[in-house]
Amino acid sequence: MGGREVYEKLERCLSCVRERTEFVPKAAVVLGSGLGDYAGAIRTEAEVPYGEIEGFPVSTVPGHDGRFIFGWVDKTPVVCMKGRVHYYEGYDMADVVLPIRLMKLLGADTLLLTNAAGGINTDFRAGDLMLIKDHISVFVPNPLIGENIDPLGTRFPDMSQVYDRELQDQIKEKAAELGIPLREGVYAQLTGPSYESPAEIRMLRMLGCDAVGMSTVVEAIAARHCGLRVCGISCISNLAAGMSQKALDHKEVQEAADRAAPLFRKLVTESVKAFGSKGWTAG
Ligand code: HPA
Numbered sequence: 001m002g003g004r005e006v007y008e009k010l011e012r013c014l015s016c017v018r019e020r021t022e023f024v025p026k027a028a029v030v031l032g033s034g035l036g037d038y039a040g041a042i043r044t045e046a047e048v049p050y051g052e053i054e055g056f057p058v059s060t061v062p063g064h065d066g067r068f069i070f071g072w073v074d075k076t077p078v079v080c081m082k083g084r085v086h087y088y089e090g091y092d093m094a095d096v097v098l099p100i101r102l103m104k105l106l107g108a109d110t111l112l113l114t115n116a117a118g119g120i121n122t123d124f125r126a127g128d129l130m131l132i133k134d135h136i137s138v139f140v141p142n143p144l145i146g147e148n149i150d151p152l153g154t155r156f157p158d159m160s161q162v163y164d165r166e167l168q169d170q171i172k173e174k175a176a177e178l179g180i181p182l183r184e185g186v187y188a189q190l191t192g193p194s195y196e197s198p199a200e201i202r203m204l205r206m207l208g209c210d211a212v213g214m215s216t217v218v219e220a221i222a223a224r225h226c227g228l229r230v231c232g233i234s235c236i237s238n239l240a241a242g243m244s245q246k247a248l249d250h251k252e253v254q255e256a257a258d259r260a261a262p263l264f265r266k267l268v269t270e271s272v273k274a275f276g277s278k279g280w281t282a283g
Helices: 003-020 036-041 098-105 165-178 198-206 217-225 250-277
Strands: 027-031 043-049 067-073 076-082 110-119 129-136 182-189 211-213 229-239
Touching: 003 043, 003 098, 027 098, 027 250, 036 076, 036 250, 067 250, 076 098, 076 250, 098 217, 110 129, 110 217, 110 250, 129 165, 129 217, 129 250, 165 182, 165 229, 165 250, 182 217, 182 229, 211 229, 217 229, 229 250
Parallel strands: 027 076, 027 110, 110 229, 129 182, 182 211
Antiparallel strands: 043 067, 067 076, 110 211, 129 229
């Protein structure tokens, strides 16, 4: 897809959503595995199933029921993505990041990305939550490849501080208040859908990665390109390949993420509330 086509598709998606709701979100939240039932924490104003949005990529992964949920978390107007699309499903990278750009056009200025991830750091345990400090994107195609979409952002966007310091501080503050231990680290995205080999995990550890997954980084890059403030939290659903005696199994990974969900949900809720309660400095 050329840049113009990508933008035109985005505008069509925008008008499809706008035919269904006029709600203007401030914060955007992408719900990863384990947070599927987060919607309960939102005073819902409108729901828009992805299938009703012309051209919108619809997830094929079991357990990723796809819809936008618009509503309030305390005083913060939010749009939540229940279900995301992954590159391994076979979509163009432009489609994988389309929802992020759409949430920006809907009015969001802040993005919280969540995911389930494999723990690489040997101090981590299944069920830990990790604040994403930085990422490694070099194992997946860059979502900005192709003609630049000038109305969204610049050709060569800076990535020296993808994960906003102020948002990180707010999340850390909330975790401390809630008594939730919060790890910090570098998240690497690989394409999947196969899990990594033990040798790949050793390589990633040598490169300074603390957690690995199949999403999030390309979304963060597209989000920074279009000027969203970004933060991210991983739920360490399992120790990565080779770190335990067990083979990796999607269902077990998902169940482990579900077990960590209550704390994850609390932290996301309190963080989103905090995002709405403080004025922004420029950025
Ligand atoms: N590897 C990649 N993605 C994942 C993992 C993993 O171990 N766990 C959850 N998502």
